[in-house]
Amino acid sequence: MTTVDDRPASPPAEAPRRRVNPVLALLRNSWRQLTSMRTALILLFLLAVAAVPGSVLPQRGVNPEKVDQWFVDHPDLAPRLDQLGFFEVFGSVWFSAIYLLLFTSLVGCILPRARDHVRALRMRPPAAPKRLERLPQHAVLEAPAAADAEAIAAVLRRRRWRVVVRGDEVSAEKGYLKETGNLLFHVSLVAVLLGVAVGSWYGWHGNRILVAGEENAFCNTRQQYAEASLGPRVDSADLPPFCLTLEKFEADYLASGQASRYWATVKVDQTDGSARTAGFSVNSPLRLGPANVYLLGNGYAPILKYTDRYGRSQTSTAPFLRTGDPNATEEGVAAFPDANVDPKTGQRAPDQQIAFDGLYLPTAPDSPPFVSSQFPAERNPAVVLVAYRGNLGLDAGIPGSVYKLDQGQIANGKLKQIGDKKLALGEKWTLDDGSTLEFVGTKPYVTLAVRHAPAQTLLLVASGTLLLGLMGSLFARRRRVWFRVTPPAGGSPTGGSSLMEAGGLPRTEHPGFADEFAQLVAAVSDDGRDARPAREGDE
Structure with a gap:
């Protein structure tokens, strides 16, 4: 006796699911989010916003004096902004983090898209759909007697279409430059970011005023710059060794006072003892x-000879800075902190230092007021000076500008005004204590910017290719x-001749595709007179 088991069969056992490591899943999802185009656009926007404080607030690497003044003007807010790195924006941790994330996101976006684009370039245009009349552009016309697939393909190839012939069908595709340009744009953007990073790490620059004369020679060391900034990967010993001496400066002006030419001639001394003369302009x-040496500006340094009450003479050749006047009016200070030293005791009273603050006019007017020059060239040079005697405040150890007097010393009465006078070239001024000041002459000076930008070629090429890719x-x-x-189908009005059917499909929005399709059909059919748009019912 056979026993039948009528119980329902149990379903087959499912294979155990593989457990997903949550850490790997989190990393994979984070990478997908980071390398998405949406994230890249957000990071690019954040980078632009993060750069705003760097252009609004003074930066220590560019203008430390203005940063110090900002602390004086905003004693409560400035320390808080300094803790957040707002006075060193482009070297701050948060700006670097956005920069690196954007760099990583762009690389992650580009690599898979480049792989897909190369694969698309290697693929052949797809076969024609069965019903071409359903395409946005469609035409049916009588085929010329010699028309065949190879002849049509030859016409398309002359117009730079990628063509594939499949029997009596021709498939053609065009416009891969769009994705190529898109990839080129993003690769160039990565190259720009890389160039900025390399320039920031390994670049350096410094500014210096160089007065003519051997005694004012400048050597390329960090200590001799008025202001300098070295990249984090650059040490002072990495600066190329050379020395410059300004031998001559030439400036030509139009009758209106506008400059037509600037030219500086310098002597370059190398470490091997060789020297050469070189010239450069703006x-x-x-x-x-x-290193590249740029000519940023120029001016005059009045030569003032001061003879103190003990008969000891000192000469100052201090550059006066331009005030912004197009006729080269300049202002500055000539200080003599070591004047009036008693030759018997070798001591100097702390209140016997002297300084002269005022204007230099390359072409002074013939009558008052003597407040501005009338021409930028030296036609009637003169200085308009105010004399101060007292404590200049130089011994306090507090950094200050060499182009302005300490207004605090004037305010507290430690530095007192003792007179003012206009001096023409060669004129002498006798002060109340018998000391004299003579305007001896002037020397030209130039403002130099010495820079090393290791990635400037990369930035130039990347910027050009970026524009090409964008276009x-x-x-x-x-x-x-x-x-x-x-x-033709049976009963066609063409009388037994062949028909040529064409269809077109734009992959993206293309307002001019209809005209291009009509011109293409006309070119393929020898002349476009027989071309007619397809109507409903055409086969």
């Missing part, structure tokens, strides 16, 4: 190995066309 820098991505359009040559 738009033609002097190249010294990896390609904006103006190129992907589109496809198909042609099919078929014998």
Whole structure:
């Protein structure tokens, strides 16, 4: 006796699911979010916003004096902003984090898209759909007697279409420049970011005023710059060794006072003992190995000879800075802190220092007021000075500007005004204590910027290719066309001749595709007179 088991069969056992490591899943999802185009755009926007404080607030690497003044003007807010790195924005941790995230996001976006684009370039245009009349652009016309698929393909190839012939069908595609330009734009953007990073790490720059004369020679060391900034990967010993001496400066002006030419001639001394003479101008820098020397400005340094009451003479050749007047009016200070030292005791009273604050006029007017020059060239040079005697405050150890007097010393009465006078070239001024000041002459000076930007070629090339890629991505359009040559159906009005059917499909929005499709069909059919748009019911 056979026993039948009528119980329902149990379902087959499911294979155990593999447990997903939550850490790996989190890392994978985070990477996908970081490398998405949306995240890249957000990071690019954040980078632009983060750069705003760097352009609004003074930065220590560019103008430390203005940073110090900001602390004086805003004693409560400045320390808090300093803790957040707002006075060193481009070297702060948060700006670097956004920068690196954007760099990583762009690289993560580019690599898979580049792989897909290369794969698309290697693929052949797809076969024609069965019903071309359903495409946005469609035409049916009588085929010329010699028309065949190879002849149609030859016409398309002359118009730079990628063509594939499949029997009596021709498939063609065009507009890969759009994706190529898109990738080129993003690769160039990565190159720009890389160039900025390399320039920030390994670049350096410094500014210096160089007065003519051997005694004012300048050597390329950090200590001799008025202001300098070295990258984090640059040490003072990495600066290229050379020395510069300004031998001559030439400036030509039009009758209106506008400058027509600036030219500086310097002597360059190398470490091997060799020397050469070189010239450079505003738009033609002097190249010294990896460093470029730029001419930023120029001016005059009045030579003032002061003879104190003990008969000891001192000479000051201090540069006066331009006030912004187009006729080169300058202001500055000539200080004599070591004047009036008693030759018997070798001691100087602390209140016997003297300084002269005022204006230099390359072309002084013939009558008062003597407040501005009438021409930038030296036609009637004169100085208009105010004399101060007292304690200049130089012994306090507090940094200050060499182009202005300490107004605090004037306010507290430690520095007192003792007179003022206009001096023409060669004129002498006798002060109340018998000391004299003579305006001996002037020397030209130039403002130099010495810079090393190791990635400037990369930035130039990347910026150019970025624009090319942007134009390609904006103006190129992907589109496809198909042609099919078929014998007519029974009863066709063509009397037994072949028909040529064409269809077109733009891959993206392309307002001019209809005109391009019509011109293409006309070119393929020898002349476009027989072309007619397809109507409902055409086969």
